[in-house]
Amino acid sequence: MQSKSANSSRARPVRSPDSTDPEITVEELSARTGVSVRNIRAYQTAGLMPPPRLKGRLGLYDHEHQGKLELIRDLRQQGFRLDTIKDMLENTPEGAWSEYSLISGLFSTTFFTVEAPKRKALSEMASHWATPATPEQKERLSQNGLYRRIGPDEVEILSPALERIGIQLAELHVPLDTVLDLQDELIKHTRIIAKAYVEQLFLNLAKDVAAKAESAKAKGKPTDGNVVEPLxxxxxxxRPLAIGSISAAFPVVLQQEFDRSIQKQLKRLK
Incomplete structure (x- = not known):
């Protein structure tokens, strides 16, 4: 069961656009999606969205624009770069934007997490070390991706288990800067692995499911038109396969790196 704070941090619910919706202005599109007018136009310039239909000098947007924009918004919130998003959009079947937007909203922020986030005052961060954390150290703690600011002096810890590991390292008298360096390396490399899994595995399989649904619909085969449940x-x-693969590989790699380091030390002593 997710905590109340976890549920409140989820991405905004995504409304499935109705094909009968009237066309809307860029200001109305901005209000519906929470994306600024400036960013909407920037996404059009970058080729992520088609231009609006012009009615005189007025640009009008439809449900397809909204579906794409909601997907772009959610992917940006999840850390994807614009060039990656553009590639994903170019390889997604036409007409599937609303479904993909629903999927993004469904899985965003809580689908892959295994424990509920925990709130803590920023002033209490690193309180388990002998000396108080410096402002620079607190800033590092709040910006490495494991914490989400929710107030001037409050953060949401996205991995309480990792915080508990940090506390145990403090008890072993591991310096806070060393722990922060290790966390930075952990985030850097696991983010690369996570993006590879998302882009090469999850999204590719998602595109296959959506494409099959569109193909069945085009051939007149019975279908409920909903790809969310199959996805x-x-x-x-x-999910457990991706997470488990990291747990399975890391002990082997850790042992190999430990053995290499020991061999280097022995060679230096000779």
């Missing part, structure tokens, strides 16, 4: 079932199977 949820697929991702439920993929």
């Amino acid at each position: 949820k079932a697929l991702f439920e199977r993929l």
Whole structure:
């Protein structure tokens, strides 16, 4: 069961656009999606969204624009770069934007987490070390991606388990700067692995499911037109495999790196 704070931090619910919706202005599109007018136009310039239909000098947007924009918004919130998003959009079947936007909202922020976030005052961060954390250290703690600011002096710890590991390292008298360096390296490399899994595995399989649904619809085969449930079932199977693969590989790599380091030390002593 997710905590109240975890549920409140989820991405905004995504409304499935109705194909009968009237066309809207860029200001109305901005209000519906929470994306600024400036960013909407920047996404058009970058080729992520098609231009609006012009009615005189007025640009009008439809449900397809909104679906794409909601997806772009959610992917940006999850850390994807514009060039990566553009590639993803170019390889997604036409007409599937609203479904993808729903999927992004469904899985965003809480689908892959294994424990509820925990709130803590920023002033209490690093309180387990003998000396108080410096402003620079507190800033590092609040910006490495494991914490989400929710107030001037409050953060949401996204991995309480990792915080508990940090506390145990403090008890072993590991300096705070060393722990922060290790966390930075952890985030840097696991983010690379996570992006590879998302882009090469999850999104590719998602595109296959959506493409099959569109193909079945085009051929007049019976279909409910909903790809969310099949994708949820697929991702439920993929999630433990992706997370488990890291747990399975890391002990082997850790042992190999330990052995290499020992051999280097022995060579220096000769």
